Amino acid sequence: MNILVLQHAKVEHPGIFRSYLVEDGHSYDAVEIDEGEPLPELDQYEALWVMGGPMDVWQEDIYPWLIEEKAFIHEAVKVRGLPFLGLCLGHQLLADALGGTVGPSSTPEVGVMDVQLTQAGATGVLFDGFEDRFACLQWHGAEVKQMPAGGQCLATSPDCTVQAMRWGTRAFSAQFHIEVEADTVSSWSAIPEYAASLENALGQDGARVLGSDVSIALKKFNAMAERFYINWLQTAAKT
Secondary structure (H helix, E strand, O other): OEEEEEEOOOOOOOOOHHHHHHHOOOEEEEEEHHHOOOOOOHHHOOEEEEOOOOOOOOOOOOOOHHHHHHHHHHHHHHHOOOOEEEEOHHHHHHHHHOOOEEEEEEEEEEEEEEEEEOHHHHHOOOOOOOOOEEEEEEEEEEEEEEOOOOEEEEEEEOOEEEEEEEEOOOEEEEOOEOOOOOOHHHHHOOOHHHHHHHHHHHOOOHHHHHHHHHHHHHHHHHHHHHHHHHHHHHHHHOO
């Protein structure tokens, strides 16, 4: 499979998924859309992944390329039916591109926190093999307020109703981060917007606190990521 990956910060890449793709013989091209790299033709790709980033989906005046990116996602998912995976900002962009609503979180989530699978999530393919309730890395101040028509919520939390979403048979997204690696917190905390959210949530020592929490949980996070990746490949194979 040849996958197109849209990135919004160089350090916010597919993370641990990169090693799985290489091991399985899949290829991917990363487009750094925030740096003005052009969107390629979709015809040469068999799936689309959209990663996170420090911007918000409604900031089209500051980041005008968001307009083109949303139209591109709409074309890929709704018109062509390409397998899709969106994480954090990518989750929000999927919802927005398909007619849903995204807005500021009433309570931003930053830290290692639990999410709960819905019945649809617990019985579906994407989270097969997961515990009904599991810890994950959260780092967001915006959320999907209303899913697009046809969207199905797969996971939730007290402060964020739509933690994971399915649209159609091959488009999936998650608000939380499952692609975590050992250097994720240190590299992301260098982004000013993320550093500010860390300090607001966890204090001036937030990067160290979160880094320690992620390090303790990393082995389990990576095991979940591998299962999630395998499950997503199964959804991508379905028509």
